[in-house]
Amino acid sequence: MATITGFIEKIKFRNEENGYTIMTVTDQSDGDEVVMVGVLSYAAEGDMIQASGHMTEHPVYGEQLQIESYELKNPEDAASMERYLGSGAIKGIGAAMAARIVRRFKADTFRIMEEEPERLSEIKGISEKMAMAIAEQVQDKKEMRQAMMFLQNYGITLNLAAKIYQEYGPKLYGIIRENPYRLADDIPGVGFKMADEIAQKSGIFTDSDYRVRAGILYVLLQASANGHTYLPKSELFRQASELLKVAPETMDKHLMDMQIDRKLVVKMPVSSDEGGCSDPLVYSAHYYYLELNAARMLHDLNIRGDIPETEIRDNLMKIQQKENIHLDELQEKAVFEAVNSGLLVITGGPGTGKTTTINTIIRYFEAEGMEILLGAPTGRAAKRMTEATGWEARTIHRMLELVPIGMAASGNGSLSSSSSTAGMRFDRNEENPLDADVIIIDEMSMVDISLMHSLLRAVNVGTRLILVGDTDQLPSVGPGNVLKDIINSGCFNVVKLTHIFRQAAQSDIIVNAHRINEGEDVDLSRRSRDFLFIRRDHPDAVISAAITLIQKKLPGYVRAEPDEIQVMTPMRKGALGVERLNQILQEHLNPPSPEKKEREAGGIIYRTGDKVMQIRNNYQLEWETRSSYGIPTDKGAGVFNGDMGIIREINEFAEILTVEFDEGKMVEYSFKQLEELELAYAITIHKSQGSEYPAVIIPMYSGPRMLMTRNLLYTAVTRARSCVCLVGRPDAFYSMASNSAEQERCSGLKARIEEIYKEVSCPE
Numbered sequence: 001m002a003t004i005t006g007f008i009e010k011i012k013f014r015n016e017e018n019g020y021t022i023m024t025v026t027d028q029s030d031g032d033e034v035v036m037v038g039v040l041s042y043a044a045e046g047d048m049i050q051a052s053g054h055m056t057e058h059p060v061y062g063e064q065l066q067i068e069s070y071e072l073k074n075p076e077d078a079a080s081m082e083r084y085l086g087s088g089a090i091k092g093i094g095a096a097m098a099a100r101i102v103r104r105f106k107a108d109t110f111r112i113m114e115e116e117p118e119r120l121s122e123i124k125g126i127s128e129k130m131a132m133a134i135a136e137q138v139q140d141k142k143e144m145r146q147a148m149m150f151l152q153n154y155g156i157t158l159n160l161a162a163k164i165y166q167e168y169g170p171k172l173y174g175i176i177r178e179n180p181y182r183l184a185d186d187i188p189g190v191g192f193k194m195a196d197e198i199a200q201k202s203g204i205f206t207d208s209d210y211r212v213r214a215g216i217l218y219v220l221l222q223a224s225a226n227g228h229t230y231l232p233k234s235e236l237f238r239q240a241s242e243l244l245k246v247a248p249e250t251m252d253k254h255l256m257d258m259q260i261d262r263k264l265v266v267k268m269p270v271s272s273d274e275g276g277c278s279d280p281l282v283y284s285a286h287y288y289y290l291e292l293n294a295a296r297m298l299h300d301l302n303i304r305g306d307i308p309e310t311e312i313r314d315n316l317m318k319i320q321q322k323e324n325i326h327l328d329e330l331q332e333k334a335v336f337e338a339v340n341s342g343l344l345v346i347t348g349g350p351g352t353g354k355t356t357t358i359n360t361i362i363r364y365f366e367a368e369g370m371e372i373l374l375g376a377p378t379g380r381a382a383k384r385m386t387e388a389t390g391w392e393a394r395t396i397h398r399m400l401e402l403v404p405i406g407m408a409a410s411g412n413g414s415l416s417s418s419s420s421t422a423g424m425r426f427d428r429n430e431e432n433p434l435d436a437d438v439i440i441i442d443e444m445s446m447v448d449i450s451l452m453h454s455l456l457r458a459v460n461v462g463t464r465l466i467l468v469g470d471t472d473q474l475p476s477v478g479p480g481n482v483l484k485d486i487i488n489s490g491c492f493n494v495v496k497l498t499h500i501f502r503q504a505a506q507s508d509i510i511v512n513a514h515r516i517n518e519g520e521d522v523d524l525s526r527r528s529r530d531f532l533f534i535r536r537d538h539p540d541a542v543i544s545a546a547i548t549l550i551q552k553k554l555p556g557y558v559r560a561e562p563d564e565i566q567v568m569t570p571m572r573k574g575a576l577g578v579e580r581l582n583q584i585l586q587e588h589l590n591p592p593s594p595e596k597k598e599r600e601a602g603g604i605i606y607r608t609g610d611k612v613m614q615i616r617n618n619y620q621l622e623w624e625t626r627s628s629y630g631i632p633t634d635k636g637a638g639v640f641n642g643d644m645g646i647i648r649e650i651n652e653f654a655e656i657l658t659v660e661f662d663e664g665k666m667v668e669y670s671f672k673q674l675e676e677l678e679l680a681y682a683i684t685i686h687k688s689q690g691s692e693y694p695a696v697i698i699p700m701y702s703g704p705r706m707l708m709t710r711n712l713l714y715t716a717v718t719r720a721r722s723c724v725c726l727v728g729r730p731d732a733f734y735s736m737a738s739n740s741a742e743q744e745r746c747s748g749l750k751a752r753i754e755e756i757y758k759e760v761s762c763p764e
């Protein structure tokens with residue numbers, strides 16, 4: 001065992017997650033440089049370390065000390081003290097100042113800094129204020145080191161430990177020993193499971209009140225990840241009991257306390273679709289109030305105008321003449337309602353004339369000189385809306401002006417607001433509402449309760465809000481059942497378009513989509529121009545057929561580039577899951593070659609020319625467009641979940657991968673950011689929501705029944721503009737088409753709307 005004391009000269013490598021560090025230390029005894037390797041909770045260049053361990057011989061890097069235990073020390077001799085203070089470790093002290101301090105206080109320097117810091121002002125050039133600032137830093141460093149050491153005993157990584165220290169300061173000791181579950185509330189990156197592990201190490205009992213309460217909230221959080229805004233009590237207790245290994249009977253008392261603490265809201269079901277029995281419904285307070293407030297705002301917006309019918313008819317007639325169209329009765333009704341309603345829902349399947357109706361509504365309000373805003377939940381849906389209407393549509397997030405917290409112009413900085421997404425908030429809200437007379441939102445089926453709430457906060461009473469969507473598409477990824485709840489409440493104007501127009505009726509994509517949706521038979525053997533079933537009985541044969549379609553058949557047929565043809569599949573895993581498909585399709589569609597650079601990250605090879613997709617919203621990621629000479633012509637920020645692009649360049653030296661997205665937007669990803677990208681030769685049907693492609697290829701093979709549902713098939717088929725190719729086994733198609741089991745969502749927006757309307761119609 002060797003013990004070496006010296007200055008940390010250079011940190012050569014540090015893994016911020018686990019604290020594994022490689023550094024050079026100057027041995028105080030002989031001035032030699034020693035390499036030390038080990039897990040250090042907190043140590044910085046310039047610190048004095050006393051480390052013990054074994055000297056080992058590394059085949060490449062030579063002799064090094066494997067640290068087994070260590071201590072960070074205050075330097076003791078004058079030269080060391082001077083060096084430490086002057087190393088930059090303490091802000092405001094340079095080498096000359098360090099020399100003066102040590103010359104004056106000698107061996108007593110650190111004691112004075114800690115115990116009588118005001119005396120530092122005896123030194124020329126240090127004011128009293130500066131003396132206190134220096135003392136504070138010395139103290140902070142000491143406390144932080146101790147905290148890091150302490151937290152490391154609980155298996156907490158350095159990165160997280162720093163966040164915990166920042167959040168709680170010295171209070172962290174009490175929190176870790178008594179209620180580490182608070183961490184799950186306060187620190188991003190800590191969930192119930194981690195808090196529970198810490199609690200176990202702290203010796204907290206399984207049935208501790210804190211633990212059971214945190215467990216209940218955790219189950220509700222998990223439920224929200226599955227689309228629910230509440231759980232029936234019996235189901236909540238069943239899941240919590242399974243998680244906590246605590247009897248459900250002991251949980252009731254916590255419900256009351258958690259309601260008092262405003263963590264939960266418990267409601268009795270008011271309508272049959274909320275379970276219809278006496279089982280109370282338990283909400284996390286957050287989602288309850290999102291639903292309640294959303295319901296109130298929807299109610300408030302739902303006012304009636306009094307523009308005479310004759311006037312609307314005259315105006316509409318002029319537009320129809322000018323545009324050379326003739327709306328059917330339901331479409332006309334939608335326009336009449338749009339003019340005289342504060343809130344209107346227009347719904348219908350593909351080809352039922354939604355876009356034509358929106359366009360007419362836009363022309364109507366345009367002629368009235370009104371301010372119109374168009375929005376959609378995703379970038380691709382917004383792009384599609386722009387193309388279909390000729391009006392600029394933006395994502396709802398953009399429309400609501402998402403800005404980093406701290407940069408909002410309106411001054412309403414409440415962090416508790418639902419409208420903040422991690423580190424970001426919407427600058428448009430009740431204090432700074434959207435400046436518009438009419439707001440039209442498309443693809444409403446994708447809007448979850450949080451986004452709806454944020455949108456409603458920014459819409460003034462008097463502004464018309466028109467919600468357009470197809471309720472039979474997959475529901476939103478986030479919790480809630482917003483569009484269906486609004487429609488099913490029966491409290492708002494809803495126009496359901498049902499007629500499939502002649503032009504649309506010639507498309508087998510549209511006709512078959514409706515047949516699938518209605519549960520009617522689809523004849524797969526029928527020859528069709530745009531809806532093809534190619535029988536293949538083995539997964540690898542499905543993939544070969546898909547490759548031939550992409551490379552040879554479809555580009556000419558639908559007049560599109562191969563990378564515009566999209567393979568979409570229900571699953572991520574398995575022989576025809578996204579992961580395997582992407583690997584094989586990449587190999588064929590963009591094979592390795594000496595001219596193409598590659599970068600491996602997270603088990604995926606990214607290659608120049610690859611088709612990739614951004615898989616989370618990143619509002620800060622910057623893009624720029626460039627002229628043909630590479631000169632920037634426009635720039636902005638924000639790349640969104642589902643955006644697709646092509647890898648144009650991989651720069652090993654700068655560690656940057658450049659992707660070109662739609663409209664020539666170039667985005668640079670550092671190699672560390674590659675987890676935000678996935679290969680996109682194949683994507684899940686869920687990810688395809690709101691997008692449209694010239695042609696889609698859908699592998700049809702068996703899969704888990706829960707996933708292989710009718711509305712998944714319906715969503716996939718309706719993504720194609722010119723051609724759908726289903727490739728695989730007919731029985732897989734028929735079993736999907738007949739599986740109408742939709743996963744029930746526990747969502748209370750409808751009940752909240754009904755309550756409010758009841759209150760209004762019969763006030764107490």
Ligand SMILES: Nc1ncnc2c1ncn2[C@@H]1O[C@H](COP(=O)(O)OP(=O)(O)OP(=O)(O)O)[C@@H](O)[C@H]1O
Pocket residue numbers: 325326327328331348349350351352353354355356357501502503504
């Ligand atoms: N009143 C009408 N008279 C004649 N044709 C119409 C009328 N309304 C719509 N169409 C035609 O029907 C087809 C489908 O209409 P539209 O694109 O508006 O439907 P949609 O519901 O938006 O469809 P999707 O959801 O598939 O985009 C189009 O070709 C359109 O021109």
